[in-house]
Amino acid sequence: xxxxxxxxxxxxxxxxxxxxxxxxxxxxxxxxxxxxxxxxxxxxxxxxxxxxxxxxxxxxxxxxxxxxxxxxxxxxxxxxxxxxxxxxxxxxxxxxxxxxxxxxxxxxxxxxxxxxxxxxxxxxxxxxxxxxxxxxxxxxxxxxxxxxxxxxxxxxxxxxxxxxxxxxxxxxxxxxxxxxxxxxxxxxxxxxxxxxxxxxxxxxxxxxxxxxxxxxxxxxxxxxxxxxxxxxxxxxxxxxxxxxxxxxxxxxxxxxxxxxxxxxxxxxxxxxxxxxxxxxxxxxxxxxxxxxxxxxxxxxxxxxxxxxxxxxxxxxxxxxxxxxxxxxxxxxxxxxxxxxxxxxxxxxxxxxxxxxxxxxxxxxxxxxxxxxxxxxxxxxxxxxxxxxxxxxxxxxxxxxxxxxxxxxxxxx
Ligand code: HEM
Numbered sequence: 001x002x003x004x005x006x007x008x009x010x011x012x013x014x015x016x017x018x019x020x021x022x023x024x025x026x027x028x029x030x031x032x033x034x035x036x037x038x039x040x041x042x043x044x045x046x047x048x049x050x051x052x053x054x055x056x057x058x059x060x061x062x063x064x065x066x067x068x069x070x071x072x073x074x075x076x077x078x079x080x081x082x083x084x085x086x087x088x089x090x091x092x093x094x095x096x097x098x099x100x101x102x103x104x105x106x107x108x109x110x111x112x113x114x115x116x117x118x119x120x121x122x123x124x125x126x127x128x129x130x131x132x133x134x135x136x137x138x139x140x141x142x143x144x145x146x147x148x149x150x151x152x153x154x155x156x157x158x159x160x161x162x163x164x165x166x167x168x169x170x171x172x173x174x175x176x177x178x179x180x181x182x183x184x185x186x187x188x189x190x191x192x193x194x195x196x197x198x199x200x201x202x203x204x205x206x207x208x209x210x211x212x213x214x215x216x217x218x219x220x221x222x223x224x225x226x227x228x229x230x231x232x233x234x235x236x237x238x239x240x241x242x243x244x245x246x247x248x249x250x251x252x253x254x255x256x257x258x259x260x261x262x263x264x265x266x267x268x269x270x271x272x273x274x275x276x277x278x279x280x281x282x283x284x285x286x287x288x289x290x291x292x293x294x295x296x297x298x299x300x301x302x303x304x305x306x307x308x309x310x311x312x313x314x315x316x317x318x319x320x321x322x323x324x325x326x327x328x329x330x331x332x333x334x335x336x337x338x339x340x341x342x343x344x345x346x347x348x349x350x351x352x353x354x355x356x357x358x359x360x361x362x363x364x365x366x367x368x369x370x371x372x373x374x375x376x377x378x379x380x381x382x383x384x385x386x387x388x389x390x391x392x393x394x395x396x397x398x399x400x401x402x403x404x405x406x407x408x409x410x411x412x
Contacts, residue, residue: 080188168222181254189397
């Protein structure tokens with residue numbers, strides 16, 4: 001396997017734990033992870049990856065077990081490879097993602113209230129109108145002779161319009177959010193060349209991101225301002241508010257960009273499935289869900305053990321890092337019949353693309369809304385999505401991301 005990335009330290013395998021000698025951060029693994037995922041699942045419910053000295057779970061049962069025992073498998077020591085009990089985080093820790101109860105509970109309640117199903121009802125009409133008008137504009141550009149890139153012109157453009165609008169971020173330089181997201185998700189992996197490059201690119205935009213977490217730069221009434229209103233009400237301090245806004249800006253863009261991009265790629269690669277969606281637009285929601293299962297935009301997250309523990313027959317000492325392969329759990333043959341088949345009728349309840357347990361994605365209602373309305377807008381106006389060039393992946397330590405996808409949109 002290609003190890004173009006910086007060499008990680010190796011550690012002796014613990015007795016009795018199956019060893020799987022893969023590098024989940026090398027180019028070959030990230031380009032096509034599925035065979036290695038199968039190997040990880042086959043080896044056992046909990047395995048050891050010597051290249052990084054970490055435990056790993058790739059089966060649905062074990063990933064689910066880890067996420068649903070937050071007292072044993074904690075997030076406060078970081079949800080990436082770095083162990084914050086032993087090294088200083090590269091940025092102030094997230095108050096929600098990298099926190100445990102009781103402080104997590106407080107932050108979570110505020111974000112969950114802001115991103116409630118009621119909020120989704122309020123933003124639905126705007127999100128739908130934006131998706132429809134974007135698809136119309138793309139068809140018009142194509143008529144005028146332009147080639148459409150479903151990543152650059154669609155899956156990046158749409159979330160960058162609707163989500164910062166909802167948070168209340170101004171229009172200028174929003175592409176900074178993509179650079180920032182790319183770096184943040186690389187930073188959950190090792191300090192490899194991929195992280196170094198994205199960190200260099202992001203340096204000039206960090207000040208922009210931090211400025212847009214401040215109240216004076218957030219539209220009154222937007223999701224960002226609502227966090228400051230929670231601070232006004234005494235639920236958090238005013239110093240904590242910008243860090244929670246940062247969670248929206250870190251977690252709310254690159255995830256949906258790639259969730260939507262992967263879903264469109266699934267539709268282009270499976271025209272029979274797209275035809276079903278065109279015939280019945282109510283399949284947009286389950287189709288997005290199946291795309292999240294099939295090509296999970298977030299591939300991995302970590303936990304750290306708070307004590308010596310046993311997990312599905314494997315003993316794990318206190319302060320060990322465990323990587324959970326969400327994407328591998330989503331194709332576990334023990335959980336899903338014929339898991340490598342993309343089937344929009346599947347209804348994959350219980351998939352791990354949004355995590356599970358107390359940290360399960362707090363933005364999933366918004367992500368699902370975005371995915372559903374984009375797929376519906378396409379199905380209304382486009383009868384076929386044809387790839388006219390090979391799609392290019394953007395390799396990221398955590399995300400299954402896309403760089404480009406040239407397409408021809410055949411109008412209805
Ligand atoms: C397709 C899009 C998305 C995917 C695949 C995704 C995936 C995930 C996953 C797997 C987690 C669990 C992390 C863990 O357990 O350590 C998570 C948590 C989180 N997500 Fe998302 N996400 C998406 C969209 C969003 C959006 C749109 C927002 C903001 C509106 C968001 C905000 C968050 C936050 C703040 C957390 C931390 C929750 C907590 O720790 O309690 N995500 N997401």
